[in-house]
Amino acid sequence: MKSKIINVSFNNNFENSSYQIFIGTGILSNCDKILGKFLKNKKVILIHDTFFSLEKGGNKNFINFVEAIKKSTMNVKLISISGGDKTKNIFELNRVLEKSLSYEIDRDSLIIAFGGGVIGDIAGFASSVLLRGINYIQIPTTLLSQVDSSVGGKTGINSRKGKNLIGSFHQPIAVIADIDIMDSLPKREFLAGLVEVIKYGLIKDKSFFDYLEENYKEILNYNQLKLKKIISKSCEIKSEIIKNDEKENGQRAILNLGHTFGHAIESFGKYDGTIIHGEAVSIGICLAFKLSLKMGFCDQSETERVINFFEKLKLPTSFKHIKNFSITASKILEKFKYDKKNRNNQLTFILNKKIGESFIKNDMDIDILTKFLNEEI
Ligand SMILES: NC(=O)c1ccc[n+]([C@@H]2O[C@H](COP(=O)([O-])OP(=O)(O)OC[C@H]3O[C@@H](n4cnc5c(N)ncnc54)[C@H](O)[C@@H]3O)[C@@H](O)[C@H]2O)c1
Ligand SMILES: [Zn+2]
Structure with missing residues (x-):
């Protein structure tokens, strides 16, 4: 199936950022063609849902994705986060921030969020504050995240006072919504x-x-x-x-x-x-x-x-x-x-x-x- 590409751009964005959303099947295993230019020899922090953990035996789409990005950079570090809104808190954010810094990232480093809206929101927020802001890519793996949370740059975590009360606007540089990844979605x-x-x-x-x-x-x-x-x-x-x-x-x-x-x-x-x-x-x-x-x-x-x-x-x-x-x-x-x-x-x-x-x-x-x-x- 040919993938559909949607352009996201902003009329009032001073940084003039725009990006593309790729929608279709079989994209993740060939994503070096799409992502290669963003990843080339960069340090990548791949923040993924624990559901896809390689230690758990992995998931074929995730394994193929990791292989595909390794065609552009060998410098990939993995951080796993459990899905579910309970995780979207300041403690988990702090763990992600400290772990990312321990990998000695620089301003050219890149975060990839691989998971549902919870992973996208935390990883997106982390990338907006790490070193005052580094680029990130969204790979949404739930229907909700493919149609909503991965697009538009709202990132953040929950507070005890309510949902999404701590966060930032930080646009991703690309979004890949591969329908195949939802095979395992309950x-x-x-x-x-x-x-x-x-x-x-x-x-x-x-x-x-x-x-x-x-x-x-x-x-x-x-x-x-x-x-x-x-x-x-x-x-x-x-x-x-x-x-x-x-x-x-x-x-x-x-x-x-x-x-x-x-x-x-x-x-x-x-x-x-x-x-x-x-x-x-x-x-x-x-x-x-x-x-x-x-x-x-x-x-x-x-x-x-x-x-x-x-x-x-x-x-x-x-x-x-x-x-x-x-x-x-x-x-x-x-x-x-x-x-x-x-x-x-x-x-x-x-x-x-x-x-x-x-x-x-x-x-x-x-x-x-x-x-x-x-x-x-
Ligand atoms: N930033 C935004 O603009 C925006 C917009 C809408 C919603 N949100 C946020 O998104 C969150 C909800 O997103 P969500 O429903 O994707 O939550 P989620 O990330 O918690 O994923 C839902 C569940 O599905 C599991 N999962 C993820 N991908 C899977 C897959 N491919 N196969 C099997 N299981 C999988 C996760 O482990 C989790 O248990 C909420 O926190 C909400 O506030 C943000
Ligand atoms: Zn919503």
Whole structure:
């Protein structure tokens, strides 16, 4: 299968950085052609998910990838990190930083992040602060990371106060999304990634949402052509949105549909895997549509259509799926305070006028929100 290439560029980026996303199958074992120019004789720190550890017997895609990059540089050091949000903390970041420095990196050295969003976020953040910033490449290995976290340069870790509160904007120099690497991905993780794919249709492209509704069965069966199509479309929509707003001073925030609720829900789970990011966002998107309906922005049939689709996919859609978290409206409102979209103590939400049209709602009325939460919990 020929790989699809998407260009990511920024209109307001002073460094004028732009990069390419390569999407397809069989790319990792031939990646010296793509990455050779970046790697040539450089010191490379390959930060990978423990799942791929060579000591564990390895994974053929990962082994082929390591062989391929060795065609361009023999200077490769490996650091492994466990996947899962529990790892995305300051202690793990510190371990990665100290270990990278112990390999005597210099400013020409390069980090490669090989894993899901957790590995990409930590490795990306590490590369933004090591020696005040070195280059990195993203090799996303989950659906979620291929369609979302590897693109756009948001990097970071979680704080006890909430998700992704410590971080930086630091764009990668290339992204390779090889569909083959997802052969081993558990269904639950795949579905969680699909939530972010659906999100793109909901915020900006109704015909893409229609396509997902019509083709979801083949997508769930890992049909490679359809996967390539939905990954490409997702990356295209994301790069189009971030092009004019690299650092989220405006429209980029609509990519956060479902995430204000989602991040709060996730933090109740203490990142122990009871609920994973995409599942929390699934509930968050359904709540955002219900809130849009309640406030008169969106009609009932559109809201029901969205919730029905998530239900069909057997994704969680309401607080009743997480009863054991003992959530209350006031505890959630407390979590909302730390949302990065807030300005001047005012809460900001992403709501929808219809499927395919999200908008930024500033100055959210706390009374309406409290009433809504009390009804939903
Ligand atoms: N930076 C951004 O713009 C951005 C955007 C969206 C999400 N995120 C972040 O991404 C994270 C979620 O990403 P994720 O779902 O990829 O998480 P993850 O990296 O924890 O991966 C999920 C699970 O899949 C396993 N895994 C990874 N690749 C695999 C493979 N090929 N085969 C089998 N198992 C595999 C991991 O070990 C882990 O258990 C969250 O922390 C979220 O906040 C960041
Ligand atoms: Zn997300």
